[in-house]
Amino acid sequence: MGPQKLHTPDSYPYVNAGHFYSLFESDALFLTDGKDAIRYRDLPGIMRSADYHLKGIFPRKSHENDTDSSPATWIGIDTTRRFDAILWMTYCWFRSIPFVPFSSAFTEPATRFRPDLLVLTSPDTQAVPEIKRISSDESGASGTKIFQAPNLSPDPSTGRSPDFSAGQQHQTDSPDLPVSRFPGLDGQPGRFFCGLTTSGSSGRPKRVVLLRRNMIAAAGNAYHDASFSRENAGHPVDKPSTSSRNTIRSDNTIRSRHATRSDKASLSRNDVLWGNCLPLSHTGGLTIIFRALLSGTGIYLWDRFEARSVASDIKERPGIRRISLVPTMLKRLMDFSSENGISPPETLEQILLGGGPASAELIAKARKTGWPVCFSYGMTETCGQVASQNPDGADPAGSVGRLFPEHELSIRDERRNEAATGIAGLLKIRGPQVFPGYFSDDRQIVSSKDGPDRDGWFETGDFARLDAQGHLFIEARRTDLIISGGENVNPVEIEDILTGCPLISEAAVTGVPDEEWGQMVTAFVVLQKSELFSESGNVTPRDKKPEDVTQGAGLAVTQFAEKNLRPAQRPKRLYFVSALPRTSLGKINRVALRDMATDLPA
Template sequence: MSALPEPRFLDDRLSHWARTTPDAEAIVYLDRTWTWAQWDDRVRRLTGALTEFGVGHGDAVAFLDKNHPACVELTFAAASLGAANAVVNFRLAGDELDYVLNDSGARVLIVGRELRPAIDGVRDRLTHVEHVIEVTPDGEDGDEYEALLAGATPTGRADDVEPGDVCVIMYSSGTTGKPKGVELTQTNLIAHTVNGHEGWSFDEGDKNMVSMPLFHVGGQSYVQVGIHDGVPTVMTREADGTALAGAILAGANRTFLVPAVLAKVLDAGPDAVKLFGALKTFCYGASPMPLPLLRQALKAWPDTDFRQVYGLTEVSGVISHLMPEAHRDTEHPERLVSAGQLIPNAELRVTNPDTGEEVPTGQQGELWFRTPQLMKGYHNKPEATADAVTADGWFRTGDVGRIDPQGYLFVEDRLKDMIISGGENVYSIEVERVLAEHPAVTEVAVIGVPDEKWGEAVKAVVAVEGSASEEELTAWCRERLARYKCPRTVGIVDELPRNPTGKILKKELRKPFWEGRDRATV
């Protein structure tokens, strides 16, 4: 980790590297490369352009495209004015785009050329957007964003900017209704970068691969890590195999990805496995890593450091991590299913969901965190903020888990995913872990479905490789679980529905069973 003083403002490190190593490589994207001085100049020019548009303290701008350095530039430029960048999921439909852009209050929108038609389709409904600027992947002729930078006057940080200003608004996936905008401040993102950096660092010659979507906190926060340490960033437009392979061939050797990507690499054959062996660090998170897949990966890449992270957008990303040595600790294999230990400057309470009282070590409860990484609040939603954050600063996650005497955190389930069958609480993740150990199971989700006798019954939905019958999978569970936890039915599908970040959409699996009933399907 860098020995430099901890930054106060988001652009402190970018401007530092522009002064001290101006000609060193800062970022590579497709066929373009910028030095630190060039990248800082682009940010300063964008700050000037936003100033000319009238953007100032407390305003919002927005970005809609696949991964592009312009998104990071917009975050820095907005922060330099005390404004916020609302980063929009490029997979949203028209009505969803309409809602997010209007809710954010964005005055300026930077949009990728291939997504411009979607914006044109809702342009008359965007009540706050005053300027729409089109950006292309390659900076080709007619790129409005590049023309905007070329004609702008470089401008420094405004005098009224404070570290506690909101600089990013990250929208939730909307599985519980309309998406909520999570407001993250400059202080939040800097604290996350510093705290999440504990226990590992870059070496000379390293390059950091940023492939997680920037609309996800795993992309938006992770990109700051390489900038913090002054190492080059290799950004891919998407997280497909070709792009990832190209980044590794370009020298990228540290990365953060979802487990689903790792599974595809292992299935791609020996050449892909060998290529990914060039990675020094493979950090994974955003969804659980099935234990068989993790064991396969540890065996395939014996020289790679694996680091698991658990976190939430509301805490700027990472709040706990399972470090490389714990991944290969043969004396404590049970820790492979843990979320590791808390990062620095984080506090945890495991509480009774009904009373809010702390429960004893080892007992399950709702996870509450307190940290300087905690969001300012939900944008335009004070009641939702009050529901999620206590008066003394504890964030109620809605996740169920426990902590062992050594401080290892085990995230067991979501409160809303808990199945109550005949008065017994069944945590879906416990059943999922057992089914994931079956050699034929490649994906699994466990949900509760209506049952006239028990209220809810446990149902498993699995994808398999080869053959495995419902009876076989049910018997597998009965050998390893209490009978009330075992699935009463098992559905076998080709693949499970996932959102853009790879998270299984249990809402879609529940929907046909609960439609028209009182139980929520979130």
């Protein structure tokens, strides 16, 4: 199938200073976890508080003089304490500072991007060995400094951060701090937004850089359906004229001078919340923050996914109208709700399902029982979902819906010719959400065969087909990469770690379809001594016939995996084999490996 533009082009005029001027006067809810709450009127004080705390710590290079392709400074934001991390990310948006989200449990983005400053939301993060290593030279020679972040949430009685002592004032250039000091208020679409890591189609870790325009487009497309439209979400304002001027007063309130407003700006949006239980260091959780900020809606935040708390909150808090989940979470939510007699609330308009393969049976069961599931497709390189089913459930089973506005796709067969309608081929995408490229060590976007070409086309590595009505079907995702529980799992990395076990000679890892996990991590290992295998069969499932394996070998390998692999990487199935299937070139035959894993008993 040749290039297809499936929607009428759209634009996002609401991302401008006037949008935020109106919000800063509003009591609309921006962020809550059910206990604490941040309203949009609190954000100016939070910005000033962050500026004050970073004064003298953050490398004060002029962001106004940055070029779009080479920003002066990057901030790494520790997401261990999620509530605080969102406030720092919001500050970065307003300040037009690119950031890299990481956590004490997921330090790879910080170690790969080496930001100028690490903002730690948890004291425990500084003790993590990888963080110690990149911040060992605190004189600045290493380029990375450490900052233990204070609480930015304002005191309702004073409007100031609780970390300011009595009588201490914000250090600003004048009593009235111009809003224009924060360049991100006017969008600045060409500047860098954030850096994320992804395993990509080849399994090698890559540094993905997203631009602010990628996020602006992703936010607009998230609300393209009628049920949660910009109008319903209360998108305010036209852009004010250049003569308009707003200032933040010393008491952190807004004084508006000739700012243009619309009637929508005065509407309450407290009952429009997007539930967020996804990791903030991945696009799924990250984009929810800026969908809210750029639309004037709110975020309901959980520390992590727990079926009990999510089921309870979406039932008892009707403001939670959308939630993003991966297939594993959806299944557990459905199972818990069914076991406890909990019905899907009528106020829940959409469950955006992404992060990996989901069985048609799971989606059909969800819809049959009243859960408003919309399956989607996207990746880090497209700033999250770039195609989605409609909430009305009219899309054909197995599809991921239609491509979002202003995006194009091309499907090519194995000879690189245009694939006919209904024929699967390699999927390429072009549009405003597609990233500009991967990052080099010196913070430059580099041209590579894996990134977008000169015309902006990005080869996803996924195989897909398109029906006559424009519905997209993903046939295979990134070939070798395993997507389990919504997380990208690199089989090569697991294999390398497993072969470090003294008992293991060789290892190969693949994924098999699973209703709960999407794909289940399955490992085949060759032990050092062939006599460990019975003569009755080549393949011995450890959990089925332990007597056929030398006593203790299975347990030792399992313990090694638990000690050296992250939870998402640990094999759910472990098989001992005498040899791995290989191609004529001696490479692991991953197609044969997947077939073996599918055919063998669990």
